[in-house]
Amino acid sequence: MRVRVKLFGLLGRRFPDYDLEKGLEVEVPEGARIGELLARLEISNNEDAVVTVNGLVQKTDRTLKHRDLVYIFQSVVGG
Amino acid sequence: MKLLRVSMSNKTIKVEEMPQDYKGLGGRGLSSAIISKEVPPTCDPLGPENKLIFAPGILTGTPLVNTSRISIGAKSPLTGGIKESNVGGTVPAALGRMGIGAVIVGERAPKGERFVLRIDEKGEANLIPAQEHKGMRTYALTERLLETYGEKNGILCIGPAGEFQFLAASIQSTDVDGRPCRAAGRGGLGAVMGSKGLKAIVVDQRSKSPDTLADAETFTEAAKVFAKAVKEQPFSGRVLGALGTAVLVAPVNAAGAFPCYNATKGSFDGWEKISGEKLAETIKERGGNPSHMGCAQCIIHCSNEFVDKQGKFVTSSLEYETIWSMGGMTGIEDLDTIARLDFLCDDIGVDTMSAGVAISVAMDAGYKMFGDGEAAIQMLEEMARGTEFGEILGNGPVAVGKHFKHHRVPVVKGQSIAAYDPRAIQGMAVTYATSPMGGDHTAGWVVGDNLAAFGGTLDPLSPKGQVEASRGSQIHTAFFDCTGLCQFAGGPSRRVPEAAEAFLRMINIKLGMQLTQDDLLKLGVRVLKMEREFNREAGFTNKDDRLARFFYEEPLPPHNKVVEVSDEEMDHTFDF
Numbered sequence: 001m002r003v004r005v006k007l008f009g010l011l012g013r014r015f016p017d018y019d020l021e022k023g024l025e026v027e028v029p030e031g032a033r034i035g036e037l038l039a040r041l042e043i044s045n046n047e048d049a050v051v052t053v054n055g056l057v058q059k060t061d062r063t064l065k066h067r068d069l070v071y072i073f074q075s076v077v078g079g
Numbered sequence: 080m081k082l083l084r085v086s087m088s089n090k091t092i093k094v095e096e097m098p099q100d101y102k103g104l105g106g107r108g109l110s111s112a113i114i115s116k117e118v119p120p121t122c123d124p125l126g127p128e129n130k131l132i133f134a135p136g137i138l139t140g141t142p143l144v145n146t147s148r149i150s151i152g153a154k155s156p157l158t159g160g161i162k163e164s165n166v167g168g169t170v171p172a173a174l175g176r177m178g179i180g181a182v183i184v185g186e187r188a189p190k191g192e193r194f195v196l197r198i199d200e201k202g203e204a205n206l207i208p209a210q211e212h213k214g215m216r217t218y219a220l221t222e223r224l225l226e227t228y229g230e231k232n233g234i235l236c237i238g239p240a241g242e243f244q245f246l247a248a249s250i251q252s253t254d255v256d257g258r259p260c261r262a263a264g265r266g267g268l269g270a271v272m273g274s275k276g277l278k279a280i281v282v283d284q285r286s287k288s289p290d291t292l293a294d295a296e297t298f299t300e301a302a303k304v305f306a307k308a309v310k311e312q313p314f315s316g317r318v319l320g321a322l323g324t325a326v327l328v329a330p331v332n333a334a335g336a337f338p339c340y341n342a343t344k345g346s347f348d349g350w351e352k353i354s355g356e357k358l359a360e361t362i363k364e365r366g367g368n369p370s371h372m373g374c375a376q377c378i379i380h381c382s383n384e385f386v387d388k389q390g391k392f393v394t395s396s397l398e399y400e401t402i403w404s405m406g407g408m409t410g411i412e413d414l415d416t417i418a419r420l421d422f423l424c425d426d427i428g429v430d431t432m433s434a435g436v437a438i439s440v441a442m443d444a445g446y447k448m449f450g451d452g453e454a455a456i457q458m459l460e461e462m463a464r465g466t467e468f469g470e471i472l473g474n475g476p477v478a479v480g481k482h483f484k485h486h487r488v489p490v491v492k493g494q495s496i497a498a499y500d501p502r503a504i505q506g507m508a509v510t511y512a513t514s515p516m517g518g519d520h521t522a523g524w525v526v527g528d529n530l531a532a533f534g535g536t537l538d539p540l541s542p543k544g545q546v547e548a549s550r551g552s553q554i555h556t557a558f559f560d561c562t563g564l565c566q567f568a569g570g571p572s573r574r575v576p577e578a579a580e581a582f583l584r585m586i587n588i589k590l591g592m593q594l595t596q597d598d599l600l601k602l603g604v605r606v607l608k609m610e611r612e613f614n615r616e617a618g619f620t621n622k623d624d625r626l627a628r629f630f631y632e633e634p635l636p637p638h639n640k641v642v643e644v645s646d647e648e649m650d651h652t653f654d655f
Contacts, residue, residue: 008329008330008354009329009355009356010317010321012316013321020351020357020360021351050330050530057333057334071333073333
């Protein structure tokens with residue numbers, strides 16, 4: 001199945017030609033969890049990424065569905 | 080260190096050694112101490128008894144990076160309480176290098192007269208009649224002043240809004256390129272400057288420090304350790320430089336904490352069009368600079384230069400708070416229009432936050448539709464012309480609410496809140512409500528404690544632990560604002576042990592004292608107590624430590640929460 005992923009902070013810059021408006025189409029196995037998607041994108045756990053699926057903040061063990069819209073925000077620390 | 084006392088009625092300037100009472104202070108601590116001691120709390124903020132203080136931080140003017148910051152203070156005409164508004168640029172470092180602890184502007188010039196305060200490279204100050212600059216907007220004014228006094232000068236100035244003494248008027252500060260685009264926006268200090276008849280302060284940047292550091296070598300070593308830590312922290316070292324403060328648009332919207340359409344929704348429909356990522360991409364595509372150095376000695380470069388489709392300069396720097404006030408709050412989802420509004424505010428000399436919220440209250444009251452960019456531009460132009468409606472707008476959200484008899488006015492103590500809704504981040508409710516400054520996000524930023532995106536541990540929708548978080552942050556900030564270090568460079572002073580130690584060492588070398596980390600927090604408490612005491616004597620009670628009523632009554636989508644921190648809990652914020 002496929003999910004659409006949008007990346008924020010500097011995460012998008014890790015992917016050549018990343019398009020801010022379109023995001024990425026990512027192929028994941030049926031029933032994959034958010035954690036597996038992050039691993040596929042090489043976003044490690046210690047980056048404190050925040051993930052929303054279809055507009056709601058979710059934990060990494062949440063199962064994904066075909067055509068989910070996944071936003072990944074990079075950890076930023078207040079100054 | 081010395082004080083420069085400027086009498087606007089006698090046109091005299093006296094230089095005096097820093098009095099014992101003020102020793103060991105700088106920045107906000109010094110400006111608040113001077114106001115507490117020398118300004119009658121019940122005075123008219125726009126009358127001769129008020130004083131306008133310009134106090135560089137303790138470390139400002141030293142070789143430490145990111146220390147060109149100045150605290151501008153007075154009794155605020157907007158809140159009626161004590162005020163410190165902090166700004167960068169080039170003037171702060173220049174004053175610091177001259178060994179000037181504060182410039183204190185007292186009394187006022189005869190009505191209609193205007194002056195420029197010129198401080199040359201030797202630190203000698205003169206008041207120069209400046210009738211020819213009457214009504215000038217800040218970009219034209221600073222261009223003229225730099226022609227007259229030379230490019231190696233920094234400027235603090237007011238525009239027409241300050242001359243009209245509008246309550247939301249700012250004091251603009253020139254950046255490293257000589258543009259008046261950094262702002263001491265909050266609290267209407269531009270109106271105080273206007274009331275004194277002071278149009279600008281022009282400071283030569285070629286000054287050398289007359290106060291040599293007792294142990295310059297150790298200081299330089301410590302400064303290197305600190306700068307390295309600033310560079311190595313991901314946020315200050317990479318993210319802010321690449322995307323600017325606007326990087327916050329995405330996570331705060333995702334958290335449902337971005338007050339928009341005059342604080343009736345917590346997530347902006349078009350936020351992806353005004354995000355930091357979109358902003359940086361747009362600037363880059365057009366040949367502008369998304370990673371611009373705004374202030375002297377800055378190594379973070381959170382500033383940017385926004386250009387139009389033809390690559391022509393529009394404004395610098397487009398910031399998170401302005402994108403919120405002029406975008407989210409007004410429903411305008413077009414970066415070009417927001418950039419134009421930002422430029423106009425700087426040029427007219429008005430706070431982008433108070434002005435944007437004033438416009439959004441007018442739109443909410445039905446004056447114009449949300450999202451009408453042309454109407455927003457016209458409203459700012461009315462301010463510049465000083466029309467009757469322009470004056471109402473220029474006096475900020477409360478004046479607009481009264482004019483339209485509209486109840487939804489997102490303020491505390493007369494000053495608008497910032498780009499974090501207190502219903503979706505309950506800790507910000509505490510800071511807005513209880514800060515002596517009125518609605519002010521910089522007085523105790525607890526967003527990081529609340530959002531997982533920032534490694535937060537509190538539930539943003541619950542009042543639990545929020546009073547303690549805000550108290551801790553307000554104490555830390557009150558001390559930190561004394562140092563002159565930029566808040567964006569402050570991370571290592573808390574998170575990196577060797578940087579924290581280096582920071583303390585530099586403060587001690589500069590002050591010639593032996594303070595501990597604990598003493599620094601005691602200084603924060605002392606500053607807050609002085610400020611609270613001034614406000615109490617000015618007539619404030621705990622009833623003023625509340626948010627606008629609607630925050631307690633109107634739930635904010637998408638979480639549909641109201642402020643749940645009780646009045647009793649609020650009143651425990653300053654249990655010290």
